[in-house]
Amino acid sequence: KAGVTQTPRYLIKTRGQQVTLSCSPISGHRSVSWYQQTPGQGLQFLFEYFSETQRNKGNFPGRFSGRQFSNSRSEMNVSTLELGDSALYLCASSRARDSHSYEQYFGPGTRLTVT
Amino acid sequence: DAKTTQPPSMDCAEGRAANLPCNHSTISGNEYVYWYRQIHSQGPQYIIHGLKNNETNEMASLIITEDRKSSTLILPHATLRDTAVYYCIVYSGAGSYQLTFGKGTKLSVIP
Numbered sequence: 290k291a292g293v294t295q296t297p298r299y300l301i302k303t304r305g306q307q308v309t310l311s312c313s314p315i316s317g318h319r320s321v322s323w324y325q326q327t328p329g330q331g332l333q334f335l336f337e338y339f340s341e342t343q344r345n346k347g348n349f350p351g352r353f354s355g356r357q358f359s360n361s362r363s364e365m366n367v368s369t370l371e372l373g374d375s376a377l378y379l380c381a382s383s384r385a386r387d388s389h390s391y392e393q394y395f396g397p398g399t400r401l402t403v404t
Numbered sequence: 405d406a407k408t409t410q411p412p413s414m415d416c417a418e419g420r421a422a423n424l425p426c427n428h429s430t431i432s433g434n435e436y437v438y439w440y441r442q443i444h445s446q447g448p449q450y451i452i453h454g455l456k457n458n459e460t461n462e463m464a465s466l467i468i469t470e471d472r473k474s475s476t477l478i479l480p481h482a483t484l485r486d487t488a489v490y491y492c493i494v495y496s497g498a499g500s501y502q503l504t505f506g507k508g509t510k511l512s513v514i515p
Contacts, residue, residue, distance in 0.1 A: 332505035345502050395447030
């Protein structure tokens with residue numbers, strides 16, 4: 290069974306630009322979550338989607354947005370990039386069969402560098 | 405979700421059991437204990453989870469104390485590939501489908 294895939298793996302952008310990252314979950318998984326990881330703040334939850342609906346959102350500014358398609362694939366977008374947005378962006382998928390079985394399976398991440 | 409406390413780092417000799425402790429003294433009755441690990445620059449990997457009974461799978465064992473205020477993740481025969489940051493997370497799932505990661509324990513397996 291294929292794991293979670295994320296594209297691109299590496300990205301360099303300039304301040305002020307916008308970026309879109311893509312995530313393909315494990316087949317059959319309907320929940321997709323996004324996390325940001327930086328050396329200073331660690332792993333921080335961005336948002337979670339289930340059946341094309343955002344179920345939960347972390348404490349990030351509105352420049353960070355996402356969406357999920359009918360095939361469960363998800364994208365996240367960051368507009369007006371800032372230097373502090375440089376991070377590893379991780380996507381995780383889950384079957385989310387019920388609230389007590391919420392193992393998440395992470396992709397390899399997209400390393401975003403903002404210059 | 406309840407807060408967890410883990411030692412920042414631990415060493416373990418290769419081939420020996422690695423016992424990683426986690427304190428979650430404010431855990432409530434419906435909250436599960438989850439363990440993940442992250443090998444350098446990779447995405448976190450799910451290891452195991454439990455509610456109150458001890459659990460075992462092909463990767464590890466999870467021992468939860470009777471009062472559920474602490475738990476221990478056991479890697480029975482640590483290898484160099486087990487060197488990673490290990491995260492203990494308490495999760496209720498009650499309408500909040502997100503995991504809150506702390507700083508974890510950096511486990512170094514020594515040859």
